[in-house]
Amino acid sequence: MSQPNRIAGGQIDDKHALSFRWNGRNLTGYAGDTLASALLANGIRLVGRSFKYHRPRGIFSSGSEEPNALVQLREGAAQEPNTRATMVELFDGLVATSQNHRGALEWDLLAINDLISPLLSAGFYYKTFMWPKAFWEKLYEPVIRSAAGLGRLSELADPDIYDHGFLHCDLLVIGAGPAGLTAARAAARAGCRVILADEDFRMGGRLNAETHAVADMPGAEWASATCAELASMPNVRMMPRTTIYGAFDHGIYGGIERKTDHLVDSAGKPRQVLWRIMSKRALLCAGATERSIAFANNDRPGVMLAGGVRSYVNRYGVAPGQQVAVFTNNSDGLRTAADLEAKGIAVSAVIDARKGDAVIDTSGRKGLRSLRLNDGRKISADCLAVSGGWSPNVNLTCHHRGRPVWNDGIMGFVPAGDLPPGLSVAGAANGTMTLASVIAEAHDAAKMIACDLGHARGAGKAPTSSDETYEASAIWHVGGSQARAWVDLQNDVTTKDIKQSMEEGFQAVEHVKRYTTLGMATDQGKTSNTLGIAIMAAASGNAIPDTGTTVYRPPYTPVSIGAFAGRSRGKDFRPFRLTPSHEWALANGADFVETGMWLRAQWFKRPGEAGWRDSVDREVAMTRASVGICDVTTLGKIDIQGRDAAEFLNRVYSNPFLKLPVGKVRYGLMLREDGIVYDDGTCARLAETHYVMTTTTANAGTVFRKLEFARQCLWPDLDVHLISTTDGWAQFAVAGPNSRALLSKVVDSMDLSNEAFPFMACSECRVFGGTPARLFRISFSGELAYEIAVPARYGHAMMGALMQVGEEFNAVPYGTEALGVMRIEKGHAAGNELNGQTTAHMLGLGGMVSRKKDSIGSKLSERPEMIRDDGLRLVGFRPVDRTQMLSAGAHFLEKGAPADMAHDQGWMTSVAYSPELGHSIGIGYLKRGGERFGETVRAYSPVRNQDIMVEICSPHHIDPEGERQRG
């Protein structure tokens, strides 16, 4: 298949043809091509439409700065919008389409926008679309939204996987052009651990695109020889296809490595890896980016950056046009003509702005056909190579909010002194624009870094190279035409927009940027920012340094969101914590619920049960009637030991703890220092200096953290030691009137009678003939109940064994729902009640906060608004019409009171259906609730379409005296 613009030479492998599809056409390129070079080789110039005016656009550059050639790569779920054709390594089977047009690319219906462009001047949308009011969401905005945006997401889940990784090095070299290669080699030879990263798939940077010589060989050859040397060194990691996208604190750099983007299929491997690189030092060798000149209709397909033209000619063996003109304001542009001519490509004109020549307009609707010069000449050209000078790639130096400074010598912003600590800059990124000086600077910088880091081995000598001069001039904008001259190609910002913005008072750089959207497109203004600032300076009459710069922010080039997420998606979003009886529950009909990271059995469905309520009602009823078993391992367990453990507990719990005897458990109330209830649980004294604290499932980690804070920071000289044993013990609640009978068949030789082992007793023991265990007589259900713990490895067997032993009692396993029902029946507060807004007074536990001692939170819990007599209290509720179901989240209103916030009396925190009472019950907070038993109030839940009358009662719906648990 013919590639009309393919020419000889370059670093492509013309033995290795690759076929690909572009907008449905089958085309061929070669290994070593990018999609952009292959399109150009095939004579394709029109590749997309601009953002706002839908102007025809072609390939503008050869690198990651590309503003125009954004395509949709791949198909179906793998479709990837806004992909720079210049960065896509061609592969066999590649499929790409153009984007941002309605209808065919060649006949985009939205090109109408270009015709009405005077209406769409800077900020036009702020000044209209306001009438009639309702039309904004219904008409104007949908139209604007559908026209905006660029590419399209597939709306299907990303089929690829991603990974993260961590790397450590002495020196991170960013960019593998002449500076980066030189620096990496010098530092590596000196003994540093070096990472060399470059966004390109072929290292060498501009050496691959120019005709320079290094160490007496062609630059590209030297680059590949140097890469080979570096790759052979054990202290060097070569990372092509890796963009260092951000500089973060303390030497951490973000890198994105494209692992399989150059393959037709990722074969189950991560498509990209996001690296967190911890470096002692970093050296930015990111080169420079060429910019354009603002002249009328400078955006047509065929208008390209001169450096890009040289890349296509020298590296890719592609002629970007048959008749190329060159327009330059600096010495670099002239080389383009030489390189083109060396390849036998016709150069129709060299227009040197420094001599007063200029292009003032262009023509050619879907591709450049000719130029008009300021001397009136009309020149035929299908490609114009423009060079408006080079802007150092200072982006990373600004990621800590450093501001670059203007350098008149190179007409560009160069890094200032306020770099991220540990970062230095060498080469063109530093404003050093000629090859020999770039190499020398990079070599010296690397040597100095190696020396600073204590690596004194010989760094060797810097290679010799050809050198050239670089002269830049301050020619930014060519007048002489009424037509628009583009500054920001991607966001369609023209010189007129900038001028209008300034006339309207938007004069600060940030104002211009925000008003016109200059530099805010997907290229972050890589080719437009400097030009834009120069135009602003000219419009205001200020010098460029006084005009300012914008802030560059990470990422350097856009990074897929999937890569940032890494593996954490789907079921792998967060780890699962499984209870010891998980497998047993799975085999016995359990439905599971996520509580934090844990999966807990919610209920155990039995055959014939139609819905979850059937299962839960049965579990509650059978537990209360006989005995039920529930895995409560998820409750936090903290082993507390030390001579001062009692004193410590006395300071962290608000109720007294000094006198808890060995072998006893006490309920403990824990406040935050601001006096709000934080957590509650039990604390058992196993031995003189040994306690086990339990916490709620949700707060296990944070309670531990707070206790460590108290231990290390508040009372550093108490002898107390904490260790979490949550995962170590499988703990089961055994509840119900037959729990004692059941357990007496489980526990080895221990008297479980009420006298020997009363309510709130605890003991270490053994079960089933020798397995170590702990037994606590505590009850969350209000029944006679125990919690028994065995080492977690026996948890699975223990659950089965408890059920086996319990068979004669019709024991049931119960899940979190039944647990919840029973605690609501008992009026125990749990997560819904302890939501971080609750005082001890609200719970009716004000008396538990001891005033005889200082404990965390005790002081601030006494502030006046927190102990108001007319404040909220936890009380119980039942529907006046017992057939009605209560709804959690309902607010309470007095009968006849208006439904507004001023009359809000509180809210229902938790509700359940009580099988024992035969109706719905609830608990909740109500103003002066404690004094209002027997009253009725409205439970108003408009979002549930519910409004019912409820009777206020004690929160202890069942066994208010607590006789069962003590029996």
Next chain:
Amino acid sequence: MIIEHPLLGPRDAAEFVYLGDAAMIDRPDGMTVDDTGMHDYMYLRDNPAGDIRELWYHEQGDRSWLVVTRNTITHEITKVELARDVARRSGRSR
């Protein structure tokens, strides 16, 4: 960020949990402090734009509470100490 743990060397700040100003160590005695004193301890902050001494907890590590001196404008860290040592120095034994 990287925190130079005094015992473990450089560690990614992602291993740590942040609490805030190290003045939280100076908790007044609840039995003797007046209302304002406890309020000021709990609620008021210097919140400096510059160096701050602050508490970080090495939750995914050795469970140490650290006092880190860090600049809130540049994020530069100039000192890291074990909070327990700081607490003892400020007279918090017993």
Next chain:
Amino acid sequence: MADIKLTAATLSAVGDIDIAGNRIIIRDDLSLVSVATPLGGEDALKKTLTAAFGLNIPAATLSSTAKGMRAVSMAPDAMLLIFAHATPDAEMHVRAKLGGAGYTTDQTDSMLAIEVSGPATMAAMERICPLDLQHGSFGKNASGRTVMEHMAATIIALGDAHFLLLTASSSAKSFLHALEKSYRNVIS
């Protein structure tokens, strides 16, 4: 119910995993006992530990070993003893030997020990472990606690590209999945 005996269930039922010559082995033969140093009792514990097990108190980032036992620093005033012990009374065993010189807590059931080795190990660990595991930085017996894929983990270097990992037992399945995934992501 004298006929019921509780049997231990662990993830070793999953079996050891071999991925292209890399091995992930569940070490449920190892017992773990944490020993906290009583305030002011540092010297006493040091002496007792040496007398009882021939072990030194481990440095913060370097485990100590003696006679089949390894001590790993877990906190400034706490270490973990790792040793093979068949019955569920490892803590009692240590407590008896230390005679009150340290506060002991059995952690055998709190954590799972996993041994990894093989040619892709360094590359696989790079994907989940934030610590610098290069030999020069993390040589034999080096140890550290950190976080991997949202899970707390302790890593100990047993040799070149050969590590012992400790992870919370409740999330051990997810941890194993993460490890396996790391290997699969890096092998070709």
Next chain:
Amino acid sequence: MRYSAFKILKEALTGNRGWKPVWRHPEPNPEYDIIIVGGGGHGLATAYYLAKRFGLTNVAVLEKGWLGSGNIGRNTTIIRSNYLLEGNQPFYELSLKLWEGLEQDFNYNAMVSQRGIMNLIHSDAQRDAFVRRGNAMRLSGADAVILDRDGIREKCPFLDFDNARFPIQGAIWQPRGGTVRHDAVAWGYARGADERGVDIIQNCEVTGFQIENGVCHGVETSKGPIRAKKIAVCVAGSSSRVMEKAGMRLPIESHVLQAFVSEGLKPVIPGVITFGAGHFYVSQSNKGGLVFGGDIDGYNSYAQRGNLPVVEDVCEGGMAIMPMIGRARLLRMWGGIMDMSMDGSPFIDKTGIDGLYFNGGWCYGGFKATPASGFCYAHLLATGAPHPVAQHYRLDRFLRGAAIDEKGSGAQPNLH
């Protein structure tokens, strides 16, 4: 100059040469009735409402940098009033009502777009809490709807309903929530205030307060001293730094909140979506970028930039609920300094110094509050009494034990 479609057409036909400056660039007078310190959204809104509602125009707004350079220019543009507590909900509902008439009021299209906000529910406890919240919203006259899975699927078919670690069980939806073009809010208020005679003075940093015998008479600035009867500080993000000059310590810490925008994409996200089990919220701008964010970084900072753990955490949340965004690219990340207060709620109050007023502590919720904050602050400055919906935003509330703690996180700012 009145903006209209006709005006645009006229300018288009005459080469867009007749546009006038949106605001003046005046030098400060030696004295004003009221000085507003801070030319961000809240300060400009305060000036606008002082002028428009109370006829007070001898007012200056002093801005250290360029107007709108604070958090009004670096946020995720969300408006909503889905608050729970009595101290907050009526205030944010007033704000939403002001947003609804704002553009016609100040003749500037700020693209107030009420495409709805959805908070996903992943557990029973969360549902109970959101029902309570939804009912509170309805009690104060706001709108709230509880959606089931089908209701969500209808609006957002791309969410992960089948393979999520924390399955979606429902959502609370506020149809009137949405987004606004943030910069335009500052510009619209500035234009409206300037038009009515308020002096907006850019590049004018306040370096001190003139306080004598407990009375504040004016400020020292980089453009010299300026006197005023009332000085209204409104510098969220820098509150502690500025109030320190008046000798005050505040119940505020400064934290960095990062936000992110993707490359432009064709419309795909209908409104605002918030992931309740992870830390992620997202909307799509009119230019097509996905605008998203999550938690604050968690450490005190004035650096206006954040670090990677939060970036990853946020993107993990995004991929967990909408795995279609994996191939969208993050274009830009930035950070703003948040005035994180001790209970997550703001202050609009007099201070202990006569003549000195304080507005701050907006945490990461300041943008949506802009109109009501300006409105209530203007009310306080003009009448001397707090506006009823802002009456709880007092500086002494912690002393009284009257924290307004929506999240129940307690006195730890980085948890709010």
